Amino acid sequence: GAVVSQHPSWVICKSGTSVKIECRSLDFQATTMFWYRQFPKQSLMLMATSNEGSKATYEQGVEKDKFLINHASLTLSTLTVTSAHPEDSSFYICSARRQVEQYFGPGTRLTVT
Amino acid sequence: GQQVMQIPQYQHVQEGEDFTTYCNSSTTLSNIQWYKQRPGGHPVFLIQLVKSGEVKKQKRLTFQFGEAKKNSSLHITATQTTDVGTYFCAGDSGGSNYKLTFGKGTLLTVNP
Numbered sequence A: 001g002a003v004v005s006q007h008p009s010w011v012i013c014k015s016g017t018s019v020k021i022e023c024r025s026l027d028f029q030a031t032t033m034f035w036y037r038q039f040p041k042q043s044l045m046l047m048a049t050s051n052e053g054s055k056a057t058y059e060q061g062v063e064k065d066k067f068l069i070n071h072a073s074l075t076l077s078t079l080t081v082t083s084a085h086p087e088d089s090s091f092y093i094c095s096a097r098r099q100v101e102q103y104f105g106p107g108t109r110l111t112v113t
Numbered sequence B: 001g002q003q004v005m006q007i008p009q010y011q012h013v014q015e016g017e018d019f020t021t022y023c024n025s026s027t028t029l030s031n032i033q034w035y036k037q038r039p040g041g042h043p044v045f046l047i048q049l050v051k052s053g054e055v056k057k058q059k060r061l062t063f064q065f066g067e068a069k070k071n072s073s074l075h076i077t078a079t080q081t082t083d084v085g086t087y088f089c090a091g092d093s094g095g096s097n098y099k100l101t102f103g104k105g106t107l108l109t110v111n112p
Helices: none
Strands: A004-007 A010-013 A019-025 A032-038 A044-051 A067-073 A076-081 A090-098 A101-104 A108-112 B004-007 B010-014 B019-025 B031-037 B044-049 B055-058 B061-065 B071-076 B085-092 B100-102 B106-111
Touching: A004 A090, A010 A019, A019 A032, A019 A090, A019 A108, A032 A067, A032 A076, A044 A067, A044 B100, A076 A090, A101 B031, A101 B044, B004 B085, B010 B019, B019 B085, B019 B106, B031 B071, B044 B055, B044 B061, B071 B085
Parallel strands: A010 A108, B010 B106
Antiparallel strands: A004 A019, A019 A076, A032 A044, A032 A090, A067 A076, A090 A101, A090 A108, B004 B019, B019 B071, B031 B044, B031 B085, B055 B061, B061 B071, B085 B100, B085 B106
């Protein structure tokens, strides 16, 4: 099946710093990627839809200036958490759509101290 | 906005028992998808249902899509320890802006 990678798989950063997470579709082109946030034992919350060559579409309640998304190419989308705070600590998962299926990356565990 | 409810939140069974999780959408769906997430892992696509009343089987798993295309179920016959994980349904309401709305998931644990 299709493969989506994420980097890094985990990161610890200090409050006030920014963290960039990369999402790559390794064997197919994805014009649309999705960024989710998942709290422990909870569901996936869609944060934004990343569109190649255009601005991302953010879900209600998600601060676009805090969670910067850049879909630079058909195989790469990045999520930058700016001025991170402890409440931003979470599991961030990206996915890419190929035909009807969404293929999820392995996720990035962000811990803000 | 669209809401997708899923019950139960947790289910613990003895190996060999059956298991069912139910999904209900507040709006009519274009299609519904099911995903499985193993502990510590990421969601993996299981199946998509598109037609009203559709039933699909994958070995011991049976998926149903309701006649009104607002509800769905996943039934596992004779559970095994490898079935452990969280099962999510995800509804697509259709339209020009593709977006999946995920249910909260059902965590299945199986006692060997």
